[in-house]
Amino acid sequence: MPSWSRFNIASIVLGFAFLYLPIVLLVIFSFNESKLVTVWAGFSTKWYVALFHNQGLLDAAWVTIRVSLISATVATVLGTMAALALVRYTRFRGRLLFSGMVYAPLVMPEVITGLSLLLLFVAIGFDRGFWTLTLAHITFTMCFVAVVVQSRLLSFDRSIEEAALDLGATPLRTFFEVTLPIIAPAVFSGWVLAFTLSLDDLVISSFTTGPGATTLPMKIYSQVRLGVTPEINAVCTILIAFVTIGVVVASVTTKRREVQRQRDEQAAFAGR
Amino acid sequence: MKSLGNIRRSFTPWADPQSKPYISFKNVTKKFGDFTAVDDLTLNIYHREFFALLGASGCGKSTLLRMLAGFERPTSGEIILDGQDIAGIPPYKRPVNMMFQSYALFPHMTVERNIAFGLRQDGMPKAQISERVAQMLKLVKLEQFAQRKPQQLSGGQRQRVALARSLAKRPKVLLLDEPLGALDKKLREETQFELMDLQQQLGLTFVVVTHDQEEAMTMADRIAVMSHGKVVQVATPAEIYEAPNSRFVADFIGDVNILEGKVKSADNGRVEIASDDFTVRTLSDARQSAGSSAAFAIRPEKLRISRTAPADPSVNASQGEIWDIGYLGDMTVLHVRLPSGKVVKTSMLNAQREVENPIGYDEKVWVSFAETAGVVLRD
Numbered sequence: 001m002p003s004w005s006r007f008n009i010a011s012i013v014l015g016f017a018f019l020y021l022p023i024v025l026l027v028i029f030s031f032n033e034s035k036l037v038t039v040w041a042g043f044s045t046k047w048y049v050a051l052f053h054n055q056g057l058l059d060a061a062w063v064t065i066r067v068s069l070i071s072a073t074v075a076t077v078l079g080t081m082a083a084l085a086l087v088r089y090t091r092f093r094g095r096l097l098f099s100g101m102v103y104a105p106l107v108m109p110e111v112i113t114g115l116s117l118l119l120l121f122v123a124i125g126f127d128r129g130f131w132t133l134t135l136a137h138i139t140f141t142m143c144f145v146a147v148v149v150q151s152r153l154l155s156f157d158r159s160i161e162e163a164a165l166d167l168g169a170t171p172l173r174t175f176f177e178v179t180l181p182i183i184a185p186a187v188f189s190g191w192v193l194a195f196t197l198s199l200d201d202l203v204i205s206s207f208t209t210g211p212g213a214t215t216l217p218m219k220i221y222s223q224v225r226l227g228v229t230p231e232i233n234a235v236c237t238i239l240i241a242f243v244t245i246g247v248v249v250a251s252v253t254t255k256r257r258e259v260q261r262q263r264d265e266q267a268a269f270a271g272r
Numbered sequence: 273m274k275s276l277g278n279i280r281r282s283f284t285p286w287a288d289p290q291s292k293p294y295i296s297f298k299n300v301t302k303k304f305g306d307f308t309a310v311d312d313l314t315l316n317i318y319h320r321e322f323f324a325l326l327g328a329s330g331c332g333k334s335t336l337l338r339m340l341a342g343f344e345r346p347t348s349g350e351i352i353l354d355g356q357d358i359a360g361i362p363p364y365k366r367p368v369n370m371m372f373q374s375y376a377l378f379p380h381m382t383v384e385r386n387i388a389f390g391l392r393q394d395g396m397p398k399a400q401i402s403e404r405v406a407q408m409l410k411l412v413k414l415e416q417f418a419q420r421k422p423q424q425l426s427g428g429q430r431q432r433v434a435l436a437r438s439l440a441k442r443p444k445v446l447l448l449d450e451p452l453g454a455l456d457k458k459l460r461e462e463t464q465f466e467l468m469d470l471q472q473q474l475g476l477t478f479v480v481v482t483h484d485q486e487e488a489m490t491m492a493d494r495i496a497v498m499s500h501g502k503v504v505q506v507a508t509p510a511e512i513y514e515a516p517n518s519r520f521v522a523d524f525i526g527d528v529n530i531l532e533g534k535v536k537s538a539d540n541g542r543v544e545i546a547s548d549d550f551t552v553r554t555l556s557d558a559r560q561s562a563g564s565s566a567a568f569a570i571r572p573e574k575l576r577i578s579r580t581a582p583a584d585p586s587v588n589a590s591q592g593e594i595w596d597i598g599y600l601g602d603m604t605v606l607h608v609r610l611p612s613g614k615v616v617k618t619s620m621l622n623a624q625r626e627v628e629n630p631i632g633y634d635e636k637v638w639v640s641f642a643e644t645a646g647v648v649l650r651d
Contacts, residue, residue, distance in 0.1 A: 162343055163376035165363040167390030167441065177389075181380045264424040 023240060030233035037228050047230040048238075057235060060219035063130065064199060067215065071137035072195035078138070079145025079194070080187055086146070087153040105143045113140055114207030121208065128210030136208040137198040144197060145190035152186035192250065196243065283493060285318040293352075294319040294477055295340070295445065300349030302335050302501075309335040311501035312349070322471050322478045324492035326485060328524075332501040333481045337447050340479065341370045354444060364393075369443035373450040375434035377422040383433050384409070384418040390441040408436040411470070428459050435467075439474070446471075448480040452487060464490045485525050489513070497521050513571075519649050522569040529575070529616045530649075531568045535560045543648060548612035549590040556648040570646030575618040575639050577606060577631065582640045589640035592616070594633055606631065608639050 030048075034041035051057060086099050105113060117136045121128055160182070164174040180187070202217040209215070216239075220232055285291040293316035302310040310332045317323045325333040338344045339351060342363030350357050358366060369390070378386050387408050391401045409415045412432035422430055431454070438446060451467065452460045468491050471478045482488050488495050489509040496506045497520075505517045516522035519530065533547030538560040545552040545566050552568050560566060576582075582589050595615055596607035606618045616639060631637060 157374060157376065159372045159374050159376040160378060162341075162363070163370070163372055163437075164378070164389070165343075166341055166368075166370045167437070168364045168393035169389070170364055173393070178378055182378075261423060264421070 026233050027237050027240065030230060030237040032230050032233075035230065037230060037233070047234040050231055051234050051238075054231065057216070057219055057231075060214050060216045061235075063133075063213055064216040067130070067134050067137055067213075068195050068198040071134050071141060071198045072191050074134075075138045075142040075194045075198075076145050076187060076191040079142045079190055080149050080183075082142070082146040083149035083153055087150055087156075102143050102146050105140050106147070110140070110201075110203040111207075114204040117204065118207045128208060128213075130213040133205060133209045133213050133215070136204050137201065140201075140204055141194035141197050144193050145187075148190040148193060149183065149186050152183050156183065189250075192246065196246075200239075283320070285321070286316070286494060291318060293317060294321070294354060295479070296350070296352040297336070298350040298352065300336075300339065300346045300351060302332075302339060302344060303347045308501050310339070310346075313501065313503055315496060315503055315506065317477065317479060320475055320477055322468065322491055322493045323480070324488035324495045325479065325481045325498060326488040326495050326524075327483065327498035329483060331498040333498050334449060336498075337370070337449055337479065337481045340445070341368055341447055342366050367444040368447060369438040369441055369445075370447040370449065371434050371438040371451055373453055375422075375430050375454075377430060377433055377437070379422055382419050382421055383414060383425070386422070386433055387437045387440050389437065394441070404440060408440050411439070412436045427454055428463075431455060431463070435470075439470075439476075442474075443476070445477045445479060448478060450482055451480060453482075453484075460487070461490075467491060489525075497524060499524075515647050516569060517650060519567060519569075522647075522649060527572050527617055527619075528569050529572065531570070533566060533568070535562050535564050535566050537562055545648070548614060549592075549610040550588050552588055552646075553586070554588075554643045554646065554648060560648065567649045568646055569649050570641055572605070572617040572619040573603075573621070574645040575608075575616060575641050577608065577618055577620065578638050578640065579631070579635075581638050587640050587642060589638055592637055592639050594631060594635045594637060597631075597633065608637060610639070 029037055029040075031043050031045065032040055033044040033046070082102050086095070086102065089095070114136070117132075117139065118128075120126075121132050126132055156179075161174050161179055164178045165171065169177060200217055201215075202221055205215050205218055209218070216235070220235060223229065223232055295317040297313055297315040300310055300313045301308065313332075313336070325336060327333045335344060339346055340353075342358070342361060346359055351359050353366075353368070378389065381389070384405055387405045388401050391404060396404075405418075406415075409418055412435055414429060414432055414436070417425060417429060417433075422433065425433065431451070435451070448467075452463050455463060464487060467478075480488070480491065489512075492509060494506060494508055495512055497504045497512065499520055505512060505521045507515075512521060512525055516525065516528075522528045522530065531545070531547040531550060531552060533545040533550075533552065536544040536546045536551070538544070538556075541555055541557055543552075543554055543556045543560055543566070545554070545568055547568070554568065581591075590610055592608040592610045594606060595609040596605075598605040598607075601622070603619050603621050606620065607615050608618060609615050618639065
């Protein structure tokens with residue numbers, strides 16, 4: 001156990017302050033009585049109340065949630081399929097090119113992805129709105145799912161699938177009864193990742209959306225340009241709360257499962 | 273339970289030209305790119321036989337098993353199972369089940385559901401499935417573990433679940449890929465005999481792949497020794513051990529001393545080979561002509577060590593010096609250095625707890641053997 005030197009303590013305080021000070025400020029000022037964001041005038045939850053009467057913000061939130069749910073789900077299906085193809089069929093021609101192309105959007109500047117999608121929609125005459133937005137989100141989140149699922153599949157024992165085939169399950173049934181249940185946690189993490197990425201995307205959304213389909217990040221951004229209001233702080237605080245709960249629940253369940261597994265193994269070896 | 277000795281002793285379908293093989297590999301070749309894993313191999317396995325494929329890793333034994341299961345397709349040649357060419361049949365339609373080296377249990381299912389998996393695929397009625405599962409659990413003595421998940425079981429228990437799962441569908445042939453490889457030595461020895469009894473009880477054909485010669489010798493009716501994609505010798509364990517057909521088999525199975533020399537005379541099955549330390553007089557049906565080089569293989573336990581020269585002058589004998597002694601409990605291994613400098617391995621059973629005046633280091637001894645104790649290798 002390393003001792004708590006003054007230097008260590010200073011590093012930790014500085015590091016965490018750097019990461020969380022802005023967020024903490026935002027949360028604090030969302031409970032500010034005053035309309036002035038930078039002046040504290042006492043505790044109040046009135047901005048949260050106001051929030052639920054702001055139809056524009058509520059609409060944007062609803063659009064965002066629908067886009068994120070649909071795009072994350074479709075991206076998970078496509079990304080899982082891509083990951084399976086890349087891991088399983090290692091000998092087809094052009095595999096390297098194909099895998100490179102699946103990952104390219106990971107490092108592609110969002111502006112370029114957004115612009116190219118916009119050009120495509122204009123070229124084929126697709127009216128921009130909710131569905132173009134959803135398609136664009138599927139496009140850029142799919143590769144993240146592929147990466148997550150692929151890393152799980154690399155450590156997958158193929159003989160488990162062979163055993164299923166050997167016992168009479170067709171390849172399709174093998175996938176749904178054996179492969180999918182085993183890789184389900186990775187597929188779920190991929191879905192959560194796609195959902196969060198879609199939830200807070202601003203750049204690609206701005207390029208590909210049309211009238212009547214404004215997402216929450218776009219709404220917030222446009223309102224902030226007119227000046228930051230405590231109402232925005234309140235929205236952001238709610239978002240932060242959501243994300244925090246999600247992360248905590250996910251890590252607690254993972255930890256629990258790990259502990260359970262270790263206990264099982266110990267029990268097995270003790271009571272052989 | 274009734275003794276199975278008599279059944280086993282009289283079981284020799286391979287010696288009967290009338291009996292039809294149950295599994296036939298006919299000129300089977302399997303290539304992976306430039307690498308030839310199985311090379312123009314022909315092999316017959318009979319109904320109810322316990323057959324072992326033995327060889328070092330990479331010799332093609334696992335590929336052969338995987339071709340039987342349907343995971344690999346032969347590049348050329350035919351595989352006949354019970355009169356039917358199965359080369360084009362996918363694994364999920366073959367009447368063959370496999371027990372995997374890693375056991376390959378489904379981690380998200382209980383023991384019970386693992387065993388029922390194959391039966392559910394066949395659409396067997398529920399009541400019948402639970403009856404069969406109960407029967408299988410009883411067979412492998414895991415009744416109280418039915419609701420456990422695989423990770424809640426020890427290695428030995430997992431091995432038995434894998435066995436029960438692969439037997440549940442009552443396959444025509446059970447394939448076992450290194451079935452005992454992951455078990456510790458004690459458990460492995462127990463399980464070898466359990467598997468043999470099980471195979472006799474169920475009357476199934478077992479094909480087992482192993483690199484462990486002791487395992488193959490203990491369990492199998494016949495063993496195929498493989499090397500570089502070819503079968504070097506197929507025979508019963510005793511034949512393989514006592515009459516290896518080549519230097520490779522002699523060397524691969526057990527310990528052996530090989531005496532090199534030139535044939536001095538050969539007539540009517542009697543051969544005399546002049547090697548450095550011995551003039552080996554032995555019997556051989558191989559055609560040997562005087563002057564050709566020959567190799568004579570003899571197992572350590574068939575060499576006799578004595579302080580005095582053997583009385584019978586017809587016995588092959590040479591003097592030597594004790595070089596090394598290894599005490600193994602049940603027996604003692606003695607390395608004897610012969611006048612030419614060659615060191616031969618011998619072993620003596622420790623039949624008595626205390627030996628009076630045991631042979632010690634650097635002692636001068638005689639090494640001798642009877643003319644039927646070894647074989648001339650055909651190379």
